[in-house]
Amino acid sequence: MSRLSEFLSPESLWGRLDDPSENAGYEDHPARKGFFTDTSVCIGCKACEVACKEWNQVPDDGYLLTGMSYDNTQQLGASTWRHVAFIEQPLGPASSGAGPTAAPTDLGMPGSRPPGWEREVTLPDGADGADGADGADQGAASGDSGVRWLMSSDVCKHCTHAACLDVCPTGSLFRTEFGTVVVQEDICNGCGYCVPACPYGVIDQRKDDGRAFKCTLCYDRLKEGQTPACAQACPTESIQFGDLDELRERATARVEQLHEQGVDVARLYGADPDDGVGGDGAFFLLLDEPEVYGLPPDPVVTTRDLGSMWRHVGAGALALAGLGAASFLGRRR
Structure with missing residues (x-):
C-alpha cells in the first residue's frame, strides 16, 4: 500500500x-x-x-x-x-382522530390549553391526575384540552x-x-x-x-x-x-x-x-x-x-494518463 x-x-x-x-x-x-x-x-x-x-x-x-x-x-x-427549541404539539382528540395527537409526557413543564382540543387519557394504576405527580398530564383526569411542550437547548x-x-x-x-x-x-x-x-x-x-x-x-x-x-x-x-x-x-x-x-x-x-x-x-x-x-x-x-473517493480519482487519473500515452504512441507508429 x-x-x-x-x-x-x-x-x-x-x-x-x-x-x-x-x-x-x-x-x-x-x-x-x-x-x-x-x-x-x-x-x-x-x-x-x-x-x-x-x-x-x-x-x-x-x-x-x-x-x-x-x-x-x-x-x-x-x-x-x-x-432553545420549543416543540409545541396540540394534544388532539384520540377518539375522533381529528388533528395531531401526542402522548402526554408531563414532567411539570408549563403548558397551555387552547379551546377546541380534547383528548381521552387512561391514567396508570394508582394515579389520581391531581397535579401530574405520577407522570400524567394535569388535564388528563378532567379531559381538558392541552398542548405538550417539549423544550431543548x-x-x-x-x-x-x-x-x-x-x-x-x-x-x-x-x-x-x-x-x-x-x-x-x-x-x-x-x-x-x-x-x-x-x-x-x-x-x-x-x-x-x-x-x-x-x-x-x-x-x-x-x-x-x-x-x-x-x-x-x-x-x-x-x-x-x-x-x-x-x-x-x-x-x-x-x-x-x-x-x-x-x-x-x-x-x-x-x-x-x-x-x-x-x-x-x-x-x-x-x-x-x-x-x-x-x-x-x-x-x-x-x-x-x-479516502475511497480520492483513491478512485487517483485510479481514474492513472487510467486516463495510460490511455493518453497509448493513443500518443499509436499515432507515432
Missing part, C-alpha cells in the same frame, strides 16, 4: 478518533470536555442563549416571532450558537468525526486540546465548504462578510478552567458540562431513573461512540424521536467516503 493510500484509508482517517485530541496531535491533553443536555428539566427560559451572546459578543438575530410559537430564534445559525455537537474539519481549506476550523471544534474567525475565508459538510446543519455564514461561525464551547473559558457561559447560566442544570466520559455515565443513570418513574420515552441522542459520527461531544436526553426536535435520526459524517 502506498503512503498516500495508507493516509487516506479509513483506519488512518478515523482510527484514533475515540480520542480526537490525541488524533489532532495533542500528546499531553486534558480529558475530553462536552455537554449533556437533559431536556426533561429544560424550562425554556433561554438564559443559555442570552449568556452565550453576552459572553461571546454574538449579535442578535432580530425578532423572528411568527405568531405560531414562542421560539423567537427558530434555529442555530451564525448569530445563534445556542438555540440545541448547540454544535462537537463531533468525534467532524466533517467540517476535513473540508476546511484554510485551517480556520481546528480541534482543541479539549476535543472540541472551534472556528477561527480571523482565518476563515468565507468559502462555506463547512456548511453543507455538517450533518446537523449547525454551521452558518454571516451575510455581511460570509465568514462561518458556531459554538466554540467557550474555548477561552475552558483554557482558564471555567464552565461555558450557557451551562453556568442554566438555572435547572439542564445543560451539564464536564468530562465527556463522566457525563455519559450520568446521562445513562438519568435515563434509567426516568424509566423507573414510568417515562419510557426517555432516550439518549448522540452519546453512542459507535454511531455515524463516532459520538457527539454534546449529546442529549430526549423525550421523543429525534425528528420531533429537528435532529437527524441517523447522522453520518459526510466525509466518511473521502
